[in-house]
Amino acid sequence: MMESLDQPSYFFNRELSLLEFNQRVLEQGKNKENPLLERAKFLSIVSSNLDEFFMVRVAGLYDICQAKVQTEDMSGRSPIERMKESLFKTRTIVSELYQTYDALLDELKEYGIELVKYEELDQKTKGYMDYYYQNQIYPVLTPMVIDQARPFPLILDKTLNIGLLLMGKQDHEQVFATIQVPSVLPRIVPVPTEKGSVHMLLEDLIKPKLSELFSSHEVLHSCCYRITKNAAMHVDEEDAEDLLETIEQSLKQRKWGEVIRLEIESSAPREIVQILEEELEVEDAYVFRVHGPVDLTFLSKLGNIEGYNELKFTRIIPNSISELKERSIFDVLREKDILLHHPFQSFDPIVKMVQQAADDPKVLAIKQTLYRVSGHSPIVEALARAAENGKQVTVLVELKARFDEENNIHWARKLEKSGCHVIYGVIGLKTHCKILLIVRKEKDGLTRYVHFGTGNYNDVTANFYTDMGILTSNHQMGEDASILFNMLSGYASADKMKKITIAPHKLRLKFEALIDREIKHAKAGKKAHIIAKMNGLYDKQMIMKLYEASMAGVKIELIVRGVCCLRPQMKDISENITVRSIVGRFLEHSRIYYFYNDGEEEIYISSADWMYRNLSKRVETMGIVEDEGIKEKIKQILDIYLSDNTNAYELQADGGYVPVEIKKRIVNSQMEMLHVMKDEAPKIKICDVLMPILK
Structure with a gap:
């Protein structure tokens, strides 16, 4: 039975599924029902997530490809195929991210929130910004020219830099120079104004001063760039006498990791790109030209500017006991x-x-x-x-x-x-x-x-x-x-x-036994039901066990926030399985596992997702919930998550996610939880949660 379920077409690719999650986060940034400054934060999260995606997933694939490993993943893709598809999908997301960024800036401008360039300022304001530059920024800058006496410097991971092509005023020779935009200074610089909230990006204040920094040369071209490095740490724990010191040393080595991505402004001339590719040893396939500021994580700070409460989520005060x-x-x-x-x-x-x-x-x-x-x-x-x-x-x-x-x-x-x-x-x-x-x-x-x-x-x-x-x-x-x-x-x-089950000792076996029990009930003609809420589902053995349960007639409702490699709604295989992802104001992080057990319901909460690393490579715990009142409360919570039609997306058989359709009433599970988790909250049915509560 299990062998027949081991078919590549029955599984999604992990990297593409993770990128689909980032697409859903991006959708929150585009969603006009969300407040403007909160949408800016969602775009920042996408940018930050893509950083980690390259530092971990793409870096891992790169190492595998360099080692010429040909092993296919569960979806039947070779490492090279996974890399190509991941890079292609990432470019699509990045393009959409910057289009959304441009549209968001236009909307923010209507409320007086602007990002401006130096040349757009009047003379009085330029004078103020010049003073700020001279006293706060200039002393921190370190311009570096690359020539025979000065080798290419170490460029730090995820720092913003400005690359320049210079021509000597005396010898007319071209040289490359680079300068790090100081990460110790705020990326967003306030611009004095009588009304509204006007800001300038730090790099846009440095760029007009480049001729002063390199006064013996003419600045031919300049552009911002940023690199992402392989974040893997290879620690031999067996031979490490002091694990703390060993990891400290590994962290120091991380800054020398291979460059896995180069982001650069789309206006960058080919000469600068070629120099960076050669010096950083990065292939053209890993170069991303962006139509806007390099590194949009600064949007999280923009989203937190003082005032403008009407453009933010209403502050929530957690319920106390x-x-x-x-x-x-x-x-x-x-x-x-x-x-x-x-x-x-x-x-x-x-x-x-x-x-x-x-x-x-x-x-x-x-x-x-x-x-x-x-x-x-x-x-x-x-x-x-x-x-x-x-x-x-x-x-x-x-x-x-x-x-x-x-x-x-x-x-x-x-x-x-x-x-x-x-x-x-x-x-x-x-x-x-x-x-x-x-x-x-x-x-x-x-x-x-x-x-x-x-x-x-x-x-x-x-x-x-x-x-x-x-x-x-x-x-x-x-x-x-x-x-x-x-x-x-x-x-x-x-x-x-x-009462507690731990991984990697017995947790996998425990989950399999719980699913097998539901299979037994289903085959006996009894009601069988599994609800599982987690962050990721990427364990082949667990996925095949769920297919087996579906084929036996077990109703399976999965709430999986991020990666999900299970393909639902396949005829005769997974047609009893539904998968939904909740992506909203809060990051869904809880893991809850419910088993009907012929009416003797069992509920567990756990630190573990159904991912190979959690079940086989980590120490994890899962504890049974025995208090009847708490069990009822958790069942109510699961019911609300399964009724969400505001933050929920349903996974389709083709791997795409579709927003859950709003039928009779709007249900926002995360806002509904605020009511449910009050002291002595009554047991309620799903009620309307109006969108204005978000604003």
């Missing part, structure tokens, strides 16, 4: 479990739980995993204080969290200095699970308090990532959490865990 304001969190958890759903509910209970534990004389130990934390993490501060207060504090800091390595190294050193026992996980695996354990001495003995969830312990991203977690004092959950931490810090076996 009144009971936790009135009583100690430990007292509440001794009586019942608590569900937290961010950002619709405040992240404060988690922060305050660690802070309270740090100062509570009854707390003996705190153990926590940290994957991505904020730059000024109150949780890390509390953990450090707990250790200084004499408590046993164990923190697993994942040093290999991509693009957060430096931040995590900083926190690891701080925690160690404070007396925490810092561990770096299991050799060969990333530790991606999200779990907190607090051991407290009470009248009737030791009580273990646990938080397990789907998201990072990050107080900043908790404001715009949707994540779910459960706080509990359940004895068996506490036992399982203890076993997990003993496994992470030593060689303890995870075989005795009952």
Whole structure:
């Protein structure tokens, strides 16, 4: 059975699916129902996502192609085919991105928000900008000419640079020069004006001054350019005596990585492009000429300019849990479990739980995993204080969290200095699970308090990532959490865990068993139903298991935000499977798994997606939800996600995504959650959520 499902035509390509996700984000930037400045932020997100796409996915494909590997992916594409299709699709997105950018600027101008060029200013304003340049920008600039005595400099990854073609005024020889647009200065420079909000890009203030910087030469041409480098880190953990120092060294080497993309203004003459291609060793296929400013991530800052509230989403205040304001969190958890759903509910209970534990004389130990934390993490501060207060504090800091390595190294050193026992996980695996354990001495003995969830312990991203977690004092959950931490810090076996399942040990087998149970019920003529919400679905084995379930008659509803390599609605194969993606104001990040189980419904929340890396290459957790009230609430949440017709797109059999049709009423799941997650919110049916609430 399984072999017959292993057909390339049954699967989508991973890179193209990821680009389809970025297309959906771009659609939010084009969506006129969204406020203007929020649309600007969506365009910034697309630009940032494409950076990561090249640093990781394209870079990986490039390495495979260079090694002349011919292995096909699950969709039957060779590495070269995947690369060509990815570059072609990316060019289409980039073209559409800049068209949308131009249209957005025109709309913003109607509200007095403008980006102007130096030459457009009157003499008085030019004088002000000249003064700003001379005092704030000029001292930071380092112009570099490339000749026999001066080799081509190291161009840093993702920095904006200006390339110049110069001619000597005396010898009339042409030379190339480059200058980095200072990343230490704001990219958007305010321009004084009596009304409206006028800005100039930093590079557009530097360009008119290039003749002064290179006064002995005539500037023939100038243009902005930017490079993206391979972000892969190759760390031999087996031979690393000190993993922290090894990763620190690898980070330093990253700046020497191969150039995987060159972005350059479309006005750039061929001579400059050829020089950069030769010096940077980048092929023409990886050169992107853009019709507008290079690097649109600055739009996130533009979206945050002061005022103009009518052009932004209405500020949302997360719901608080009144009971936790009135009583100690430990007292509440001794009586019942608590569900937290961010950002619709405040992240404060988690922060305050660690802070309270740090100062509570009854707390003996705190153990926590940290994957991505904020730059000024109150949780890390509390953990450090707990250790200084004499408590046993164990923190697993994942040093290999991509693009957060430096931040995590900083926190690891701080925690160690404070007396925490810092561990770096299991050799060969990333530790991606999200779990907190607090051991407290009470009248009737030791009580273990646990938080397990789907998201990072990050107080900043908790404001715009949707994540779910459960706080509990359940004895068996506490036992399982203890076993997990003993496994992470030593060689303890995870075989005795009952409420929590972990990857890579048993999580895949657990999912397969849960799906097999639904298959058994379907074959017996009983109702069988699976709902799974996740960020990505890219595990061939899991996809084939879902096909098997669909063929048996199991109803499968998937909510997959990003990559999805499963092809739905194939006759006789996946016609019982629907896939929808929710892309809206908040980044959908929660992982929820529901199984009907012949009426004895089971619900799990997890840190893991159905991707090969999560199930086979990472330490992940999945915890069962047993509290009946919380189960009902999560079922209600899933129902709302499945009813969304504002932020939802349905995956088609051809790989395209189509917005869900609005029929009788508008349902915006993310706005609806604000009502559902209020204290004592009534159980409600899906109600109208009007678009003006977004404005």
